[in-house]
Amino acid sequence: MFRCHTLGMSFVGTPDPNSSWLSDEELAEVRRRMPILYVEAIPVRLDAVGKVAEIGTLLRVSPSGNMTRTIVAGRVLYGELIRDALLRHLEKDLGTMAFPQLPISPVPMAVAEMFPESSPTGLTDPRQHAVSLVFVVPVTGTCDPRQDALELSWVAPSEAVASDMLADMEGGRGVLLKQALAAVGCVL
Amino acid sequence: MFRCHTLGMSFVGTPDPNSSWLSDEELAEVRRRMPILYVEAIPVRLDAVGKVAEIGTLLRVSPSGNMTRTIVAGRVLYGELIRDALLRHLEKDLGTMAFPQLPISPVPMAVAEMFPESSPTGLTDPRQHAVSLVFVVPVTGTCDPRQDALELSWVAPSEAVASDMLADMEGGRGVLLKQALAAVGCVL
Amino acid sequence: MFRCHTLGMSFVGTPDPNSSWLSDEELAEVRRRMPILYVEAIPVRLDAVGKVAEIGTLLRVSPSGNMTRTIVAGRVLYGELIRDALLRHLEKDLGTMAFPQLPISPVPMAVAEMFPESSPTGLTDPRQHAVSLVFVVPVTGTCDPRQDALELSWVAPSEAVASDMLADMEGGRGVLLKQALAAVGCVL
Amino acid sequence: MFRCHTLGMSFVGTPDPNSSWLSDEELAEVRRRMPILYVEAIPVRLDAVGKVAEIGTLLRVSPSGNMTRTIVAGRVLYGELIRDALLRHLEKDLGTMAFPQLPISPVPMAVAEMFPESSPTGLTDPRQHAVSLVFVVPVTGTCDPRQDALELSWVAPSEAVASDMLADMEGGRGVLLKQALAAVGCVL
Numbered sequence: 001m002f003r004c005h006t007l008g009m010s011f012v013g014t015p016d017p018n019s020s021w022l023s024d025e026e027l028a029e030v031r032r033r034m035p036i037l038y039v040e041a042i043p044v045r046l047d048a049v050g051k052v053a054e055i056g057t058l059l060r061v062s063p064s065g066n067m068t069r070t071i072v073a074g075r076v077l078y079g080e081l082i083r084d085a086l087l088r089h090l091e092k093d094l095g096t097m098a099f100p101q102l103p104i105s106p107v108p109m110a111v112a113e114m115f116p117e118s119s120p121t122g123l124t125d126p127r128q129h130a131v132s133l134v135f136v137v138p139v140t141g142t143c144d145p146r147q148d149a150l151e152l153s154w155v156a157p158s159e160a161v162a163s164d165m166l167a168d169m170e171g172g173r174g175v176l177l178k179q180a181l182a183a184v185g186c187v188l
Numbered sequence: 189m190f191r192c193h194t195l196g197m198s199f200v201g202t203p204d205p206n207s208s209w210l211s212d213e214e215l216a217e218v219r220r221r222m223p224i225l226y227v228e229a230i231p232v233r234l235d236a237v238g239k240v241a242e243i244g245t246l247l248r249v250s251p252s253g254n255m256t257r258t259i260v261a262g263r264v265l266y267g268e269l270i271r272d273a274l275l276r277h278l279e280k281d282l283g284t285m286a287f288p289q290l291p292i293s294p295v296p297m298a299v300a301e302m303f304p305e306s307s308p309t310g311l312t313d314p315r316q317h318a319v320s321l322v323f324v325v326p327v328t329g330t331c332d333p334r335q336d337a338l339e340l341s342w343v344a345p346s347e348a349v350a351s352d353m354l355a356d357m358e359g360g361r362g363v364l365l366k367q368a369l370a371a372v373g374c375v376l
Numbered sequence: 377m378f379r380c381h382t383l384g385m386s387f388v389g390t391p392d393p394n395s396s397w398l399s400d401e402e403l404a405e406v407r408r409r410m411p412i413l414y415v416e417a418i419p420v421r422l423d424a425v426g427k428v429a430e431i432g433t434l435l436r437v438s439p440s441g442n443m444t445r446t447i448v449a450g451r452v453l454y455g456e457l458i459r460d461a462l463l464r465h466l467e468k469d470l471g472t473m474a475f476p477q478l479p480i481s482p483v484p485m486a487v488a489e490m491f492p493e494s495s496p497t498g499l500t501d502p503r504q505h506a507v508s509l510v511f512v513v514p515v516t517g518t519c520d521p522r523q524d525a526l527e528l529s530w531v532a533p534s535e536a537v538a539s540d541m542l543a544d545m546e547g548g549r550g551v552l553l554k555q556a557l558a559a560v561g562c563v564l
Numbered sequence: 565m566f567r568c569h570t571l572g573m574s575f576v577g578t579p580d581p582n583s584s585w586l587s588d589e590e591l592a593e594v595r596r597r598m599p600i601l602y603v604e605a606i607p608v609r610l611d612a613v614g615k616v617a618e619i620g621t622l623l624r625v626s627p628s629g630n631m632t633r634t635i636v637a638g639r640v641l642y643g644e645l646i647r648d649a650l651l652r653h654l655e656k657d658l659g660t661m662a663f664p665q666l667p668i669s670p671v672p673m674a675v676a677e678m679f680p681e682s683s684p685t686g687l688t689d690p691r692q693h694a695v696s697l698v699f700v701v702p703v704t705g706t707c708d709p710r711q712d713a714l715e716l717s718w719v720a721p722s723e724a725v726a727s728d729m730l731a732d733m734e735g736g737r738g739v740l741l742k743q744a745l746a747a748v749g750c751v752l
Contacts (some may be wrong), residue, residue, distance in 0.1 A: 022221050022222060026221070030218055030221075030222065031212070032266070033210050033218075033226070033266055034210060034218065034225075034226050034263075034265070034266050035265075035266060035268075037222075037223050037225050037319055040219070044296065044480075046480065049457075049459065049460075049477075050459055050478045050480060052480065053481075075222075076223050076249065076319065077222070077223075078220070078221055078222050078223060078389075079317055080223075080319050081301060081308060081309070081425075082299065082301060082319070083425065083426055084425075086292070086357050101477065103426075103427045104420075104422065104426060104428065104512065104514065104560040104561065104562075105299075105559065105560040105561040106299040106301065106561055107296060107297070107298060107299050107559075107561070108295060108299070109295070110295060110746075110749070111270065111294040111295050111296070111321070111749075113269060113270060115267065117295075120269060121269070127265055129266055131225055131264065131270070132336075133299070136480065139481065143223075151553040167505075175751045177402070178742075178746060178751050179746045179749065179751050180745060182742060182743045182746030182751075183481065183746060183747050184480040185480065185481040185482055185674070185675075185743065186480075187739045187742050187743050187746075217541075232668075234668065236592075237645075237647065237648075238647055238668060239668075240668065250720045269613075271613065271614055272613070288613045289665065291614075292610065292614060292615075292616065292700065292702065292748040292749065292750075293747065293748040293749040294749055295747075295749070298561070299561075324668065326668065356681075363563045366554075366558060366563050367558045367561065367563050368552060370555045370558030370559060370563075371558060371559050371669065371671075372668040372669040373486070373487075373555065373668065373669040373670055373671070374668075375551045375554050375555050398598060402597070406594055406597075406598065408589070409586050409594075409642055410586060410594065410600070410601075410639075410641070410642050411601050411640050411641075411642060411644075412598070413598075413599050413601050413695055432571050450597050452646070453596055453598070453599075453600075454596070454598050454599060454693050455566050455679065455693055456599075457677060457684060457685070458675065458695070459567060459675060473697070479676075482675040482677065483671070483672060483673070483674060483675050483747075484671060484675070485671070486671060487646065487669075487670040487672070487697070489646060489670065493644065496645060497600065505642050505643055507646070509603055509641065509675070559671075
């Protein structure tokens with residue numbers, strides 16, 4: 001059993017032929033054939049009156065060795081509820097003490113359609129056609145990112161605009177961040 | 189080349205090994221391994237002031253030979269935008285003269301999570317784990333359902349409640365109908 | 377200074393002519409002339425996976441002496457933010473230890489338009505034309521309703537349907553409850 | 565009877581003491597005492613696939629004689645439905661041949677809270693505390709603004725960012741435009 005780093009996912013490969021999940025080879029094959037369902041979470045800290053005070057982003061090394069900035073994201077597995085997938089990926093990227101405040105509803109703040117090339121939405125993912133349900137998730141605890149995320153950094157909304165952060169984001173996700181945050185009344 | 193009726197989908201099977209889409213066997217295999225992304229549309233007619241006057245449902249013969257009531261639904265294909273998938277399935281089920289008013293945003297009115305068995309959401313699909321983005325879509329033209337839908341019927345919201353229509357709906361979709369319509373201010 | 381019970385609101389009357397708020401007479405006058413902005417909150421308790429487990433309603437004596445069932449509701453005052461009005465009315469009706477989880481965004485789950493008579497929306501308020509921004513608000517603490525609400529009761533969504541609770545609700549608010557809860561994925 | 569231009573509204577003043585609407589003096593008085601309910605509409609033109617192609621803004625002379633850029637906006641009157649208020653203000657500002665596609669639901673894309681001074685939301689309105697329900701409204705016909713709007717101009721989303729348009733907007737409404745458009749998947 002091994003962690004599949006090359007695909008940039010925390011999917012645990014397994015040779016069990018009866019598994020309802022996919023081997024790495026199968027996953028790579030399916031990724032060229034059908035859209036893959038993802039969830040993404042933008043962790044935020046709220047101030048005393050409940051407005052977004054800080055936005056969390058992850059600095060990560062991409063498969064090609066570049067540093068990229070991204071948000072919490074990952075596949076929904078067979079048989080898994082969207083909120084369970086959200087919680088699993090939040091725990092993987094922020095640790096188990098982040099105490100995320102999960103959304104009551106599975107209706108996302110934004111829907112991102114990512115394509116491998118010439119994307120009509122401007123959002124890209126070289127590995128696949130992914131459709132991502134994007135949620136803004138307040139966290140109240142201590143975040144302690146696990147190994148494959150090098151660093152979690154928090155910035156105020158105004159800093160996010162002033163810095164190059166939005167332009168640095170993986171696959172055009174700066175736009176996604178603006179859209180999901182706007183849906184909760186925070187404008188970048 | 190043939191239309192795949194047994195799966196209740198308008199997917200056109202093809203033996204082309206280079207196809208980015210899936211053969212029926214591959215699709216059946218993938219369906220046991222990962223969640224499949226669907227779009228669903230509840231066609232509605234609006235009255236003069238823009239309120240929902242009538243809701244369209246499809247009477248369909250299920251793979252097991254039973255009559256079931258359902259709504260417009262189908263897979264999102266590899267490389268396809270959500271709105272293009274919506275339009276394709278609306279044209280397949282309502283004909284090309286329905287003139288649907290597609291949503292501006294890909295954020296759905298409701299998200300339905302369907303599981304083959306013991307579903308925590310109460311929504312079921314014996315074939316697969318499907319995640320469906322559900323939209324309420326006003327139509328202004330003439331609806332002329334194609335062959336695999338036996339009949340399109342329109343009912344007023346009050347009739348939908350009084351009749352057994354909601355209970356008759358495939359895979360618990362009566363609940364889904366209530367939820368999506370409530371999101372646009374129409375309560376069943 | 378006195379609490380204005382007859383209007384069923386926790387508005388504190390004051391004779392100060394420089395006040396930016398309204399005296400009872402002025403308020404009564406304005407209520408016949410323009411729509412009044414309200415916020416309403418449906419308090420809910422969530423289960424371990426974050427689904428709505430219980431819905432809180434208030435049993436209240438109406439101005440005409442009848443018992444009616446209602447939800448947390450009240451005016452937005454001059455100069456007050458929507459979230460501050462929500463918090464103020466939640467504290468008034470549920471006490472200061474309810475620990476409500478206020479929405480990040482001021483965009484409501486439902487908008488209720490209530491009219492004194494012959495209401496096109498079916499929602500009525502004999503005192504006024506009110507427009508209400510309705511939010512579903514999870515509470516995590518102990519609720520201790522203050523005096524003008526006689527009783528706070530919690531029911532499971534299934535009980536709410538089985539009982540006469542929805543029909544008992546003030547001014548047609550049963551419909552409103554269904555609509556706001558449907559928007560967060562809980563269907564009555 | 566006269567049109568009240570100085571307040572920048574299409575409110576028709578009347579001395580009738582039994583009127584359910586307000587005289588100009590009464591309105592001015594109420595504006596210092598309670599939040600006033602507004603609707604705002606961002607007119608858009610959609611391209612063939614239903615994405616926002618152009619955004620309409622109005623160039624207007626403010627009461628103080630300055631040129632400002634704004635969107636369609638106005639009060640909800642006593643007894644008036646939100647959608648009727650939306651239609652009335654769209655007809656006033658865009659003419660009767662604009663054929664706006666009104667929203668099915670009264671739940672807005674954004675809620676704007678405007679205060680006369682030191683606004684915690686950054687949105688200001690020197691006349692009053694206004695709470696505005698903001699909708700993105702596709703128009704399909706010919707727009708012919710009436711006299712109090714000097715000019716209607718259409719810009720592509722990319723131009724809106726490149727130009728000074730957003731900064732020019734009245735009372736901080738550039739932020740509002742970004743937020744409402746993001747809610748329908750169009751990011752400025």
